[in-house]
Amino acid sequence: MSIDFETATFKDFENIADYDIAQRANYFYEFLDHMTAKGHMNYRLKNMSGTNATLNINIANQNKEYVSFVSSDYLGFTQHPKVKQAAIDGIEKYGTGTGATPLIGGYFDYHNALERKIAGFFGREEEEAVIFTTGYTANSATLQILMQKEDIAILDMAVHASVHEGCVFTNKKTFPHNNLEALEHILKISENTYRTKLVVVDGVYSQDGDTSRISEIYDLVKKYNAYLMVDDVHGVGILGQTGRGSLEDPGLMDKVDFITGTFSKTFGNLGGYVITNKKIASFLKFQSRQQIFSATAPPSSAGIVKAIDLIDEEPIWRERLWDNINYFKKGLDDLGLDTGITCSAIIPVKIGDQSKMWDIGRILIEKGVYTNPIMYPAVARKDARIRMSVTARHNKEHLDKTLNVFDDINKKMHIAKK
Numbered sequence: 143m144s145i146d147f148e149t150a151t152f153k154d155f156e157n158i159a160d161y162d163i164a165q166r167a168n169y170f171y172e173f174l175d176h177m178t179a180k181g182h183m184n185y186r187l188k189n190m191s192g193t194n195a196t197l198n199i200n201i202a203n204q205n206k207e208y209v210s211f212v213s214s215d216y217l218g219f220t221q222h223p224k225v226k227q228a229a230i231d232g233i234e235k236y237g238t239g240t241g242a243t244p245l246i247g248g249y250f251d252y253h254n255a256l257e258r259k260i261a262g263f264f265g266r267e268e269e270e271a272v273i274f275t276t277g278y279t280a281n282s283a284t285l286q287i288l289m290q291k292e293d294i295a296i297l298d299m300a301v302h303a304s305v306h307e308g309c310v311f312t313n314k315k316t317f318p319h320n321n322l323e324a325l326e327h328i329l330k331i332s333e334n335t336y337r338t339k340l341v342v343v344d345g346v347y348s349q350d351g352d353t354s355r356i357s358e359i360y361d362l363v364k365k366y367n368a369y370l371m372v373d374d375v376h377g378v379g380i381l382g383q384t385g386r387g388s389l390e391d392p393g394l395m396d397k398v399d400f401i402t403g404t405f406s407k408t409f410g411n412l413g414g415y416v417i418t419n420k421k422i423a424s425f426l427k428f429q430s431r432q433q434i435f436s437a438t439a440p441p442s443s444a445g446i447v448k449a450i451d452l453i454d455e456e457p458i459w460r461e462r463l464w465d466n467i468n469y470f471k472k473g474l475d476d477l478g479l480d481t482g483i484t485c486s487a488i489i490p491v492k493i494g495d496q497s498k499m500w501d502i503g504r505i506l507i508e509k510g511v512y513t514n515p516i517m518y519p520a521v522a523r524k525d526a527r528i529r530m531s532v533t534a535r536h537n538k539e540h541l542d543k544t545l546n547v548f549d550d551i552n553k554k555m556h557i558a559k560k
């Protein structure tokens with residue numbers, strides 16, 4: 143077995159026939175060494191510090207400040223003094239941990255306050271929310287308990303890994319991204335075959351930053367008597383008239399069966415949530431293995447309640463974010479670069495070829511800009527790109543510096559759209 147390190151992806155090392163654990167780990171370690179020696183990215187990140195828009199990173203034993211586009215702390219609330227103070231107050235009152243899993247006594251009144259707050263944020267009743275340890279487990283644990291072998295989960299092929307992870311006990315089919323004909327076909331052939339049909343889409347897709355065709359998908363789901371789950375982790379706080387996410391403007395916040403989300407992005411903390419009806423919420427609280435066997439939301443989560451309030455109290459952060467998104471995207475588009483179909487804070491610069499993407503990632507690092515090169519399996523093999531998230535904490539200087547670096551790269555490497 144020999145893997146070409148130049149074209150390899152992480153996925154190639156996941157499982158190698160005849161290689162046991164130690165052999166696979168050794169081989170992968172060799173690959174990391176190779177990539178590090180070539181100066182590709184930051185496989186050995188050490189001593190990273192800083193906040194949101196800039197990070198101090200030690201690369202090759204040199205500590206330097208980078209403009210950073212890797213944070214999903216979109217509104218900058220991890221740094222907001224009122225959010226920090228609320229988190230500190232939570233710790234002062236309850237200590238630093240829960241000491242137990244929710245079902246056996248690790249469910250405090252601040253958990254309940256948080257559930258009421260996030261349900262209310264979506265205009266829902268107080269018992270219609272369940273909180274989880276992360277957004278990942280909100281998706282995976284919910285699907286794992288609700289979707290069994292008699293059922294089928296029908297996923298947009300671009301949904302998050304945590305959704306796929308949730309489908310281990312059930313049947314699963316994927317449809318090409320946002321392709322309604324393909325979705326309808328699967329719904330039709332599943333109609334009399336499966337007990338429950340659940341369609342899962344993202345509100346905003348994490349690699350292209352585009353939105354789902356949510357109103358049409360909702361209509362189809364109703365037509366075929368299926369359920370709908372929307373993972374809106376990249377939409378909440380950013381999209382919608384009042385920042386409620388991708389379901390707000392189409393008027394679907396009280397209609398979809400499940401809204402899932404995270405507290406680790408816009409709300410500047412850690413945790414996940416599911417919004418559903420009261421009885422399913424209660425079922426999840428008692429039946430989800432995560433609720434039974436794993437602790438959730440430490441007392442510093444009290445900061446999340448303040449962050450949720452700030453969406454309404456300080457809309458300035460969303461305004462700043464959108465100023466930055468529009469400025470940066472226009473700058474990249476004016477250079478002729480391919481930012482795809484984004485309509486959110488996630489802005490990709492599409493490169494295509496994977497090794498070219500690595501080279502661009504390396505030059506960006508050398509010039510003081512820290513981004514995420516993205517390749518297969520996160521995106522299709524020939525669709526490698528540099529992925530960036532813009533936040534309310536970036537300023538024009540950060541954005542102009544980055545645009546200048548892209549301008550230089552484009553002059554040398556001709557990455558503009560033909």
Ligand code: PMP
Pocket residue numbers: 276277278279281301302304344348373375376404405406413414
């Ligand atoms: N869903 C999507 C679409 C995501 O991008 C992510 C995080 N990258 C998650 C779920 C998981 O969220 P968390 O980090 O809270 O586990």
